[in-house]
Amino acid sequence: MTSHFFLLGGPISVERLSWIEECLKFFFVKLNPENLLHHTKAPRDAIFTFLLTGEALYSLQNPQTLPVWEIILSMPSVKIVCDLKELELRGISIGRLKMKNPEQVIYQNSLALNGQPSFWKDVMKFARQHEQPVPSTVGYLHMESPYMNQSSHAALQFLAAGLEAHASVDLYAYLDGVHLGHLGQNPSECENIGSGLEDLHDKAQKKGVSFQVLACGRCAAARGYSTWDDGQGMVISTCTIKPVKIRNLKETIDQFKRNHIILAKDSASFQFKKNGQLSSFPLQEKERSPPVTILITRRPYGTEEAFGAISFAVACAYEGITTRVVFIEDGVYALMGEHKLEIKTHFFNLQEVVDAVAGSANLQFFAFQPSLNQRGIMKNRKLNAVLDIGIPELGQLLFFPPNGVSANHQRVIIF
Structure with missing residues (x-):
């Protein structure tokens, strides 16, 4: 059975869970009504799985989001897999949800080789489901700095689980994520992320699998990571630990052209229905690269995330990957009014950036109208290349392959 899954580690607002709920309704009612006729709640037959860790787990107890979860779990073949250790750390109770949906809410995780439960x-198990042959590759896009954000520890655990499963692992460091590889980390009260990466690199070598950490060169340079060319085409830095390679973003995007699953702190993977056999690994042809849908959920200017999301989307599209950008939740503030900057400023006008790249091949922009309506704002009329969409169109973007694309799945990354 076709399987779609979300990996969610950040806070889940009522708004986010509500548009997810509406998209699932669209999937079952409009695209797959046969599932409504053969309703099953057996976890093994789940069509949609939510993998929840970190801050996302609070939504299972929050009285505002809990009713939405109950609606989602009433749909055919949906289940939730919780990170047991994170539940216990936070003292979160999921008793009410578990009592009503005992077979759909899973909190007993599989045992790792050390005998401990491992979310x-x-x-x-989901990240490797598309891969043929084994051993395979799994990737993780990381965008937050260590120590200030627990997501860095989650990234390490993802990579460690990949190695334990005898997969090659890739870590793509972007924006503040480049700090994971800084030399000389010495935290006194928590796990050393740099040492953790070095240990995983050594384990990968012993297992005979690949361990690759690619850090975005632009992001690294902006944060003071000096590099130089050794004269033989190799870029070297004295600021990073050995496993980390500071490279042009293109090298990361080249990995996105391949067929392996790539996840992030908040991300999803949706399989496409295919006639015949699934595509073989590796896939690097333009039309067979998995499409990328980027959801911009943050306000512009306060952080680099909105601009970083657009930059990443442009890089994907330039390399031939079909890329869609959806302004949703607080991301729609980037489209409101007319943004103005002082002359000769080094800052950027996000609307001008969107307008400049909107006509690029393989790249489309969309504004989620319910998010605009909820905030009582309107899109700048000059941004006519940004198309208005609602739930039906968002559902089409998520669950249907773009024209001319024969990939077997789509990557969704939430910025």
Whole structure:
């Protein structure tokens, strides 16, 4: 059975869970009504799986989001897999949800080789499901700095679970994520992320599988990571630990052209219905690269995330990957009014950036109208290349392959 899954580690608002709920309704009612006729709640037959860790787990107890979860779990073949250790750390109770949906809410994780429950081993079962042959590759896009954000530890656990499953692992460091590889990390009260990466690199070598950490060169340079060319085409830095390679973003995008699953702190993977056999690995042809849908959920200017999302989307499209950008939730503020900057400023006008790249091949922009309506704002009329969409169109973007694309799945990344 076709399987779609979300990996969610950040806070889940009522708004986010509501548009997810509406998209699932669209999937079952409009695209797959046969599932409504053969309703099953057996976890093994799940069509949609939510893998929840970190801050996302609070939504299972929050009185505002809990009713939405109950609606989602009433749909055919939906299940939730919780990170047991994170539930216990936070003291979160899921008793009410578990009592009503005992077979759909899973909190007993698979056992790792050390005999301890491992949520990330469960994640790896989904992350490798497309891969043929084995051993395969799994990738993780990381965008937050270590120590300030627990997501760095989650990234390490994802990579470790991949190695335990005898997969090659890739870590793509973007925006503040480049700090994971800084030399000389010495935290006194938590796990050393740099040492953790070095240990995983050594384990990969012993297992005979690949361990690759690619850091975005533009992001690294902006944060003071000096590099130089050794004269033989190799870019070297004295600021990073050995496994980390500071490279042009193109090298990361080249990995996105391949067929392996790539996840992030908040991400999803949706399989496409195919006639005949699934595409073989590796896939690097333009039309067979998995399409990328980027959801911009943050306000512009306060952080680099909105601009970084657009930059990443442009890079994907330039390399031939079909890329869609959806402004949703607080991301729609980037489209409101007319943005103005002082002359000769080094800052950027996000609307001008969107307008400049909107006509690029393989790249489309969309504005989620319900998010605009909820905030009582309107899109700048000059941004006519940004198309208005609602739930039906968002559902089409998520669950239907773009024209001319024969990939077997789509990557969704939430910025």
